[in-house]
Amino acid sequence: MVFSGNIFLFIFLPLTILVYFNPFTKKCKDGGRKFKNIVLLIASLVFYAWGEPKFVFIMMASIVLNWLLGLGLGKHEKISVRRWLLAAGLVLNLGLLFVFKYLGFTAGIFGVRVSIALPLGISFYTFQILSYVLDVYFNKDRVQKNLLLLGLYISMFPQLVAGPIVRYKEVSEELLNRRETSEDITLGVRRFVYGLGKKVLFANFFAVITDYAFFSPGADSVATAWLGIICYSLQIYYDFSGYSDMAIGLGRMFGFHFPENFDYPYVSMSFTEYWRRWHMTLGRWMKDYLFYPLQKSKGFLKMGKWSKKTFGKKKGKYLPTILSLLALWLTMGFWHGANWNFVVWGLVFFVLMTFENLSGFGKKALKAATERGFSWMKVVYHVYVIFFLLLAWVLFRAESLNVAWDYIGNMFGKTSQTFVDADFWNYLSNVKFLLPAGILLSTPLARWVSNKVTKPWVKDLARGILILAIFVLCVWAVIAERYNPFIYFNF
Amino acid sequence: MDEQINNRLNGVFQEVFDDEDLFIDDDTNADSIDDWDSMEHINLVVAVEEEFGMKFSMDEIAEMQNVGDMVEIIKERSTNLD
Numbered sequence: 322m323v324f325s326g327n328i329f330l331f332i333f334l335p336l337t338i339l340v341y342f343n344p345f346t347k348k349c350k351d352g353g354r355k356f357k358n359i360v361l362l363i364a365s366l367v368f369y370a371w372g373e374p375k376f377v378f379i380m381m382a383s384i385v386l387n388w389l390l391g392l393g394l395g396k397h398e399k400i401s402v403r404r405w406l407l408a409a410g411l412v413l414n415l416g417l418l419f420v421f422k423y424l425g426f427t428a429g430i431f432g433v434r435v436s437i438a439l440p441l442g443i444s445f446y447t448f449q450i451l452s453y454v455l456d457v458y459f460n461k462d463r464v465q466k467n468l469l470l471l472g473l474y475i476s477m478f479p480q481l482v483a484g485p486i487v488r489y490k491e492v493s494e495e496l497l498n499r500r501e502t503s504e505d506i507t508l509g510v511r512r513f514v515y516g517l518g519k520k521v522l523f524a525n526f527f528a529v530i531t532d533y534a535f536f537s538p539g540a541d542s543v544a545t546a547w548l549g550i551i552c553y554s555l556q557i558y559y560d561f562s563g564y565s566d567m568a569i570g571l572g573r574m575f576g577f578h579f580p581e582n583f584d585y586p587y588v589s590m591s592f593t594e595y596w597r598r599w600h601m602t603l604g605r606w607m608k609d610y611l612f613y614p615l616q617k618s619k620g621f622l623k624m625g626k627w628s629k630k631t632f633g634k635k636k637g638k639y640l641p642t643i644l645s646l647l648a649l650w651l652t653m654g655f656w657h658g659a660n661w662n663f664v665v666w667g668l669v670f671f672v673l674m675t676f677e678n679l680s681g682f683g684k685k686a687l688k689a690a691t692e693r694g695f696s697w698m699k700v701v702y703h704v705y706v707i708f709f710l711l712l713a714w715v716l717f718r719a720e721s722l723n724v725a726w727d728y729i730g731n732m733f734g735k736t737s738q739t740f741v742d743a744d745f746w747n748y749l750s751n752v753k754f755l756l757p758a759g760i761l762l763s764t765p766l767a768r769w770v771s772n773k774v775t776k777p778w779v780k781d782l783a784r785g786i787l788i789l790a791i792f793v794l795c796v797w798a799v800i801a802e803r804y805n806p807f808i809y810f811n812f
Numbered sequence: 813m814d815e816q817i818n819n820r821l822n823g824v825f826q827e828v829f830d831d832e833d834l835f836i837d838d839d840t841n842a843d844s845i846d847d848w849d850s851m852e853h854i855n856l857v858v859a860v861e862e863e864f865g866m867k868f869s870m871d872e873i874a875e876m877q878n879v880g881d882m883v884e885i886i887k888e889r890s891t892n893l894d
Contacts, residue, residue: 459871490871593849608850609874616854617873625855634830642851684846 322371324567325520325799334571337364341575342501354497358473361575368478369441376440379417384472386413387450391471394457395464403458410454418447426659442482444656448606449475453489455610463490470496479571483564485582485602488609492577499576509573511788516566518791519559521798523762526755527556530748535718538728542742546731548749550711553718555759558587561600580605587710587763590702591686592673595710603656607649616645639679646675657717662725666716673709817883824859828852838880860886 341360346353370377393406428435465471534549565582572579586599629637654667677683686702719725730736774780829847842848876882
C-alpha cells in the first residue's frame with residue numbers, strides 16, 4: 322500500500338482516523354491511550370501485510386525476539402552478559418537483513434544463483450530495531466517491557482517502510498504520553514498534503530523523462546543524458562522528501578513528533594554540508610551507532626595513538642579519519658543496495674568526504690555557506706557539489722555498473738553521435754514548466770516568500786487555497802492512476 | 813565546583829583544538845568552534861575522559877551537544893562517585 326494510492330488515501334487512512342479518534346475513547350480511564358495504541362499497531366500490521374502477506378510474520382517474530390533481548394539487557398548488569406546479548410541482537414537483526422538483502426549478491430560473487438525477494442522496508446525497520454537494542458545496551462533503563470509499545474515503535478505505518486529512521490529514545494516517551502491536539506492535526510494534514518504534492522505532481526512526472534533517458538543509455542544524445550540525470554535528481558528528491566513529509570505529517574496527526582529528514586540538500590556548497598541536509602535521519606543513525614562507537618573502540622583509539630606517534634600530531638589524524646570514513650561509506654553504499662554500483666556510489670562519497678576533510682575544503686565551504694551575499698567562490702562550491710552529485714546519481718539509478726559507465730560516457734559525448742536531437746526537444750517540452758518549478762522549489766524560496774507575508778490572515782488564506790489546490794490536483798492525478806512508484810521502498 | 817570543571821575543560825579544549833586563545837562557556841557548541849565536528853568529537857570526548865578520569869557511555873557521548881551538556885554529565889558522574 323502506498324501513501325499516494327487510492328486504497329491508502331480513500332479507505333485505509335480515513336478508516337484508521339475514524340477508529341483512532343472515535344468519541345468513545347474519551348470515556349476510557351487512560352483517555353483511550355491503550356486503545357489508540359492498539360488501533361495504530363493493528364493498522365500498521367494491516368498496512369504492512371497488504372504488500373507483504375508473508376513477510377509480516379517475519380517482522381512480528383523479529384519484534385518478539387528483540388523484545389526478549391531487550392528484557393535481558395534491561396535486567397543484567399554484568400558487562401560480559403550484556404555483550405553476549407548485544408552480540409545476539411546484532412547477529413539476529415543483521416543476519417535477517419543479510420539473508421534477505423545480501424545473500425543473493427554474495428552468492429553471486431561465488432557464481433551461485435540465489436533469488437530471494439526483499440521484504441518491504443527491511444533496511445529501515447532493521448535500523449529502528451537496532452536503535453532500540455543499542456539504546457538499551459547503552460542505558461538499560463530504556464528497556465521497553467510492554468511488547469505492544471515496542472511493536473508499535475518498530476512497525477508504525479507512517480515511517481515503517483521508508484523512514485524517517487526514528488531513534489528509539491526519541492519516541493519512547495511519546496509511545497505512552499502524547500497528546501493529539503487540534504494544532505497537531507492541522508499541521509499534520511498540511512504536511513501530508515505538501516508531501517503528496519511533491520510525490521504526485523513532481524516526482525512522478527520527472528520519472529517519465531528519467532525512464533526514457535535510462536531506457537537505452539548509449540543511444541541518447543549528450544543533452545538528453547544531462548536532462549535525464551537532472552530529472553532523476555529532482556525525481557528522487559521530490560519522491561523521498563515527499564515521502565518523509567507524508568510520514569512526518571501522518572505521525573503528527575497521531576501525536577508523534579518525528580525528526581526532520583531533509584533540509585534543502587541541493588543548495589549545499591560541500592558534501593560535508595550535503596550529508597547534513599539529505600536523509601538526515603540515516604546520517605544521524607550512522608553517526609550514533611556506527612561512527613562514534615567505531616572511533617571510540619579500543620582498537621581504533623590505539624591505532625589513532627600509534628598514528629599520531631608515527632606521523633606527528635596533525636598528519637597522525639589522517640589515518641583514523643580515512644579509515645572511519647571508509648567504514649562509514651562502505652556501509653552507506655551497501656545499505657542502499659546489494660549491488661556493485663551502490664558500492665562504487667559509496668566510494669565516490671568516501672573520496673569526496675576524505676578530500677573535504679583532509680584539505681580543509683569542507684570547513685571553508687561550510688563557512689562560506691553561512692555568509693550572506695553573493696560571491697564567485699560560492700558559485701564554484703555549488704557547481705562542484707551539483708556536478709559530482711549528478712555523476713553519483715547515475716550510479717544510483719543505473720541497474721548495473723556497465724549501464725552507469727555507458728550513461729556517463731554519453732553525458733560526455735563518448736558514445737553518442739549528436740549533441741542535441743529531436744528526442745531532447747520533445748522531452749524538454751514535456752517538462753518546460755515543471756523543470757524550473759522543480760529546481761526553484763528545491764531551494765528555500767517558498768519559505769522565504771512565506772516569511773515575507775506578515776499579515777496572518779493573508780498567510781492563512783493563501784495557505785488554505787494552496788493546500789486545497791494541491792489536494793484536488795493530487796486526487797485527480799491519483800484517480801487517473803498515473804505512474805506511481807516509490808523509489809526508496811527498494812532499500 | 814562548576815568553575816573548576818570549566819577551567820579544566822577549557823584546558824582540554826585548548827589542547828584538542830590547538831588554540832590557546834580559545835575560551836569556552838556553557839553555550840559553546842560545534843557551531844562556535846569550527847574544528848568541532850563529528851570527526852573531532854570523539855577525540856575531544858577521549859581527552860575529557862582522560863582529564864577527569866571517567867568513561868562516558870555512547871549514550872552520553874551523543875548527548876554532549878555543547879559545553880553545558882558536558883559539564884552536566886561530568887557533574888552527575890562526579891557526584892555518583894562520592
